[in-house]
Amino acid sequence: MTTTSAESIPEIRRSVYEAGELARVDGTMLEIVPHTPHPEDGDALRDLVADCAPAKTIEIGCATGLSTMAIFEGLASAGVAGDHTVVDPYFNGYWGGAAGILMQRAGVRDRVRVDERESVVALAECLARGDVFDFAFVDGCHWFECALIDVCLLCRLVRPGGTIAVDDPWMPAVSDAVSYCTKNLNCELVDVIERNGKPRLTVLRVGEIDKARRWDAYEKFASA
Numbered sequence: 001m002t003t004t005s006a007e008s009i010p011e012i013r014r015s016v017y018e019a020g021e022l023a024r025v026d027g028t029m030l031e032i033v034p035h036t037p038h039p040e041d042g043d044a045l046r047d048l049v050a051d052c053a054p055a056k057t058i059e060i061g062c063a064t065g066l067s068t069m070a071i072f073e074g075l076a077s078a079g080v081a082g083d084h085t086v087v088d089p090y091f092n093g094y095w096g097g098a099a100g101i102l103m104q105r106a107g108v109r110d111r112v113r114v115d116e117r118e119s120v121v122a123l124a125e126c127l128a129r130g131d132v133f134d135f136a137f138v139d140g141c142h143w144f145e146c147a148l149i150d151v152c153l154l155c156r157l158v159r160p161g162g163t164i165a166v167d168d169p170w171m172p173a174v175s176d177a178v179s180y181c182t183k184n185l186n187c188e189l190v191d192v193i194e195r196n197g198k199p200r201l202t203v204l205r206v207g208e209i210d211k212a213r214r215w216d217a218y219e220k221f222a223s224a
Contacts, residue, residue, distance in 0.1 A: 009073040009106050013042065013066060016102070022064055024096025035063040035095075037139070037167065041200045042070040044193045045137065045165060048203065049074025052163050054134030055083065058126075060119050060150050061140035062088040065099025067167075071137065072108050084108075085133075087115045087122045087140070119146070123153040133158050139167035147177035151204075155185045158206045163190075169202040178202050179221040186210065 016022060017039050021029045037045065049057070049071050057075075062068055068086060075082040091099060091114055103109040115122040119140050136154045140146060147166075154164050169175050169192060182189050186207040193201040 009069050009076060009108075012102070012106050013039075013069045013073065016064075016066060016069075022098040023101060024098050025092070025101065026096060028096065030064065030096060030098045032064045032066065036066045037070070038195065038200070040195050041167070041193075042066060044195075044201055046070040046074040046077070048163070048165055048193075048201075049135060050077040052135050053078035053080050054162070055080060056133045057082060057135045057137070058085040058087065058133045058154070058157070059137045059139070060087050060123075060154075061138070061167075062086045062091060062099050062114075063095055063139075065102040067137060067139060068099060068103065068108075068112070069106060072106065072111075082108075082111055084111055085113045085115065085126075087117070087119045089116050089118050091116050120149050120153075123150065123157065126157055127153060131157060134162045136162075136164045137167070138164065142168060142171055142173055144173035144176055147174045148180060151177055151181045151187075152185065155181060155187050155206055156209065160186070160206055160208045162206045164204040164206060166202040166204065167200070169199045175199075175202075176221070178204070183219040183221040184217070 021031050024030050057071060059068060103112055136158050138150050140150055158164055166178055169178060181187050186209045187204040188207060190205045191203040192199045
């Protein structure tokens, strides 16, 4: 089995940010901007994962794979091997398999399950299968309905006490999706991580689902 270390992934992450591009499977180059988190946001994700030390993780939206590297860097720092799922319908399409090459380079490809279906389909199947995760990172489609479905389904898939991190909460559609879930579902707003005065990452803690909720229960939520 291929292995990696806490030292190798930081070096790989740094070199990719410096190069500004990644090779696709067909040999063409994929520019990492604007498809990847800022290095500081990646560091925040890494630190969050390290603090949580999750055994089973899932990521909605992979793109260049640099967020995946941040997750594995956090896992390595926590001394956790990690079982990671990536959901991205463009993994081998628009992104050209660049993230897969990066995972192979970092020695973590055999610890990642890639699902190239839309998240609504992939997550619903995870739910039907009885999958349970400790940590989820959401950076998929940023339309309101997509962000809402992603977080709603993950509130059922992430174990009580687990963590959901949502990227780009500065966007009204994403912020509204998070607000709905904190008002109406089993999650608590724990932190909002900012960079340059702008919210970059929202951190939610998942709680027990209230099975006694009224059939017509609904709490209005503040729009961004």
